[in-house]
Amino acid sequence: MKKLVAYFSASGNTAKTAAELAKAAGADLYEIAPAQRYTSADLNWQDKQSRSSLEMSDKSSRPALADRNADIAAYDVIYVGFPIWWYIAPTIINTFLESYDFSGKKVILFARSGGSGFGKAVQSLQPSAPGAKFIEGRVNPSAADIKAMADM
Numbered sequence: 441m442k443k444l445v446a447y448f449s450a451s452g453n454t455a456k457t458a459a460e461l462a463k464a465a466g467a468d469l470y471e472i473a474p475a476q477r478y479t480s481a482d483l484n485w486q487d488k489q490s491r492s493s494l495e496m497s498d499k500s501s502r503p504a505l506a507d508r509n510a511d512i513a514a515y516d517v518i519y520v521g522f523p524i525w526w527y528i529a530p531t532i533i534n535t536f537l538e539s540y541d542f543s544g545k546k547v548i549l550f551a552r553s554g555g556s557g558f559g560k561a562v563q564s565l566q567p568s569a570p571g572a573k574f575i576e577g578r579v580n581p582s583a584a585d586i587k588a589m590a591d592m
Contacts, residue, residue: 442514443467447521448532450478450492453552457581458521461550465590467519472536475504485525496526502535512540519589520565521550524579527559534568543571548592550577 445467447458455471462469482491495501512518520536522529529551537547547569549561557579566574575592578585 441516443517443519444470444510444512444515445519445521446470446472446510446536447519448472448474448523448530448536449521449552450483450523450530454521454523457550457552457586458519460583461519461521461581461586461589464586465517465519467517467590468515470510472520472522472532473506474532475506492525492530495531496528498531501531502538503530503532505532505535505539508539510536510540512542512545515545517546517548517592518542519548519550519577521552522561524551524553524556524559524561527556527561528564529561533565537565537568537572541571542569545569545572546575546592547572548575548577548589550581550589551579553579 445458445462449455484490577589
């Protein structure tokens with residue numbers, strides 16, 4: 441069974457978790473990179489006009505990807521990691537899921553968060569990858585959680 445860890449990391453925290461999970465699962469690693477990187481001003485959730493605030497307040501927002509080179513067809517299991525923004529996944533995760541065919545794939549979600557759980561992340565992502573089987577992994581996974589997810 442071939443595995444991929446695809447992740448979006450705005451500040452580096454999710455990237456560290458993704459690397460640990462890829463190593464534990466024997467998976468390939470792929471960064472979901474935005475065409476335009478986020479600055480600290482873009483990520484200021486207290487500013488209602490910041491880039492992230494505007495994207496998250498518009499459910500149809502689909503930030504552009506830097507590339508569409510993930511070979512999703514080659515994998516059986518795809519771990520998708522992201523920071524929790526406004527109790528859901530950043531809309532760039534919807535962009536990623538909508539850019540490929542995930543039919544018949546097992547998609548295991550993991551996330552980093554400053555204080556909230558998955559919230560409505562699974563429900564908000566499922567329509568972007570019809571035919572995929574979504575599994576809620578862990579938020580802020582410990583070493584034991586990473587091992588457990590690697591075996592999923």
